[in-house]
Amino acid sequence: MTSTTSILATRRGTVRKARPRSGDSFGRSLLRATWLIVVVLVAWWFLSANSTNFFIPSLEQILTTLGRDLANGVIVAGAIYSLTNLFVGLLIAAALGIILGLLLGELGWLRRIVDPIIHFFRSVPQAALVPMIIGVFGMGQGPKMGTIAFACMWPILLNTIDGVLGVEPTIRKFSKVYRIPRSLHFRKVVLPAALPQIVAGIRVALPIGITVMVVSEMFASIEGLGFYILNSSATFKVPETWAGALLVGVIGYVISLLFVLAERRLLRWYHASGSQ
Amino acid sequence: MTMQLQADAQPEAGTQLMKVRGMSMSYGFGASENKILEDLNLDVASGEFISIVGPSGVGKTTLLRCLSGLLRPKAGTIEVSGTVISGPHPDLAVVFQDYSRSLMPWMTTRDNVAFPLQGKGMGKVERNRVADENLAAVGLEGQGDKFPWEMSGGMQQRVAIARALAYNAKVLLMDEPFASVDAQTRFDLEDLVIKLKQELGVTILLVTHDIDEALYLADKVVVIAEKPATVVDEIITGFGEDRDQLATKADPRFADARARIMHRLRKD
Ligand SMILES: Nc1ncnc2c1ncn2[C@@H]1O[C@H](COP(=O)(O)OP(=O)(O)OP(=O)(O)O)[C@@H](O)[C@H]1O
Ligand SMILES: [Mg+2]
Numbered sequence: 266m267t268s269t270t271s272i273l274a275t276r277r278g279t280v281r282k283a284r285p286r287s288g289d290s291f292g293r294s295l296l297r298a299t300w301l302i303v304v305v306l307v308a309w310w311f312l313s314a315n316s317t318n319f320f321i322p323s324l325e326q327i328l329t330t331l332g333r334d335l336a337n338g339v340i341v342a343g344a345i346y347s348l349t350n351l352f353v354g355l356l357i358a359a360a361l362g363i364i365l366g367l368l369l370g371e372l373g374w375l376r377r378i379v380d381p382i383i384h385f386f387r388s389v390p391q392a393a394l395v396p397m398i399i400g401v402f403g404m405g406q407g408p409k410m411g412t413i414a415f416a417c418m419w420p421i422l423l424n425t426i427d428g429v430l431g432v433e434p435t436i437r438k439f440s441k442v443y444r445i446p447r448s449l450h451f452r453k454v455v456l457p458a459a460l461p462q463i464v465a466g467i468r469v470a471l472p473i474g475i476t477v478m479v480v481s482e483m484f485a486s487i488e489g490l491g492f493y494i495l496n497s498s499a500t501f502k503v504p505e506t507w508a509g510a511l512l513v514g515v516i517g518y519v520i521s522l523l524f525v526l527a528e529r530r531l532l533r534w535y536h537a538s539g540s541q
Numbered sequence: 542m543t544m545q546l547q548a549d550a551q552p553e554a555g556t557q558l559m560k561v562r563g564m565s566m567s568y569g570f571g572a573s574e575n576k577i578l579e580d581l582n583l584d585v586a587s588g589e590f591i592s593i594v595g596p597s598g599v600g601k602t603t604l605l606r607c608l609s610g611l612l613r614p615k616a617g618t619i620e621v622s623g624t625v626i627s628g629p630h631p632d633l634a635v636v637f638q639d640y641s642r643s644l645m646p647w648m649t650t651r652d653n654v655a656f657p658l659q660g661k662g663m664g665k666v667e668r669n670r671v672a673d674e675n676l677a678a679v680g681l682e683g684q685g686d687k688f689p690w691e692m693s694g695g696m697q698q699r700v701a702i703a704r705a706l707a708y709n710a711k712v713l714l715m716d717e718p719f720a721s722v723d724a725q726t727r728f729d730l731e732d733l734v735i736k737l738k739q740e741l742g743v744t745i746l747l748v749t750h751d752i753d754e755a756l757y758l759a760d761k762v763v764v765i766a767e768k769p770a771t772v773v774d775e776i777i778t779g780f781g782e783d784r785d786q787l788a789t790k791a792d793p794r795f796a797d798a799r800a801r802i803m804h805r806l807r808k809d
Binding site: 433434435436438439441442443444445446449453454457458460534535537538539 | 609610611629631633634635637639642643645646647648656657659660688689690708
């Protein structure tokens with residue numbers, strides 16, 4: 266029956282409509298995303314220029330310090346150390362959160378069993394876990410990655426579960442009637458359907474990860490941006506403290522920008538189909 | 542295996558494909574039990590086009606869910622190709638009423654059509670070829686790279702039909718497939734389904750609340766009514782192979798059958 270009577274012509278790639286672009290040039294959207302930051306920086310520069318308060322150095326002083334420590338590698342090594350922890354932690358969090366979320370979302374009985382545990386751990390402020398985990402697992406790099414992973418996993422896990430529960434019932438029926446094998450159903454039906462929610466979960470996890478990254482380096486650590494901030498503040502090197510905090514902010518901003526770009530590519534169907 | 546699928550011809554016309562006996566279905570239990578279908582019997586032979594017509598809320602969707610193996614009936618049996626089914630069966634494909642929800646927006650139309658074939662273990666080149674063939678069969682030649690949301694409702698429903706055809710089932714079950722498109726698109730889709738049935742020899746079981754649609758399409762119209770619902774009438778339409786939206790509907794037998802069904806449905 267499949268062999269139809271019509272002549273088959275596999276004209277791939279024809280009639281593909283150019284998808285409407287967001288109608289904005291890259292420059293303009295960059296401008297829109299950054300103008301307020303520029304304004305704030307300029308204001309900060311001038312308002313702090315004549316500061317005599319020991320704890321509020323001028324922006325010029327902060328930037329000079331930042332430039333110096335970037336050039337001599339002091340802060341760069343710390344940043345690399347911190348970012349490594351952050352990325353490994355986030356990767357573990359995403360892998361665990363998505364896999365567990367898919368399983369818990371699909372398996373109602375399992376979800377009902379572990380539900381209270383999930384909600385308990387999710388309600389504990391993540392930064393409060395840091396001293397405990399470091400205390401238990403020691404001060405190496407591994408425990409820091411583990412702490413970040415642990416803190417970041419919850420929003421990803423919960424969002425994945427939500428995404429799985431939100432899969433269109435008709436598509437589930439389709440999958441059943443057409444006897445889609447389980448693994449294929451997971452990979453090609455449930456995962457893409459839940460992806461918008463999963464991505465939203467990762468976006469929530471990013472700032473949590475950065476916070477925990479810094480906090481974890483303030484406990485029993487001799488490396489990283491957190492250590493740089495804590496150490497400089499303990500030795501009253503105020504411009505260094507500010508420079509460290511500023512760098513963390515910039516890193517967070519850049520990461521979330523990159524994330525938005527990646528999301529647009531990954532979820533093009535979701536935005537273009539207007540199903541959000 | 543892929544070759545075998547391709548060579549798989551439809552069974553000889555007239556062979557019994559489905560046999561429903563004493564089927565009952567209800568939602569809920571005990572005091573809150575809501576009986577929907579009772580003691581329903583139905584036979585489907587190969588090459589037949591059967592319309593099941595009944596008023597809104599009578600239990601047509603429930604019936605189709607039972608037939609497709611999505612719901613287990615409370616009593617009775619459903620046989621497909623000689624075996625009693627307890628779940629979805631490879632000889633059955635469903636076209637859902639809500640096309641916009643049954644297609645996956647993250648896949649191109651080609652991938653949507655080819656996806657169930659991947660589930661059957663067919664290789665990529667082969668299943669893409671079959672998908673393109675079936676898209677062409679429903680009048681969507683060369684549109685495989687589009688996404689469903691780039692298409693009109695009528696086109697989306699064509700994709701859903703192509704997907705059911707590509708699955709190479711023996712019986713297509715359709716739940717009010719044309720209820721949410723405009724009148725002209727609806728006529729086009731009705732004629733498409735008639736054409737597919739004639740050219741490919743597919744067996745179709747279509748559920749609708751529209752008496753004209755039921756009569757125009759079918760070889761046999763099964764009327765279900767009452768609460769709980771059961772088969773109250775069966776009409777062999779006898780319009781033959783050639784149907785025409787104007788001529789067939791102007792046929793005196795059409796008006797007679799229409800009156801008979803309306804009468805049947807008004808009684809309760
Ligand atoms: N999942 C369900 N749980 C409980 N009751 C249901 C469920 N689905 C349907 N019903 C009830 O069963 C009855 C028949 O519903 P069904 O959807 O099968 O009717 P239908 O003939 O398809 O109606 P329509 O023409 O509106 O599509 C209705 O009274 C409905 O409220
Ligand atoms: Mg219905």
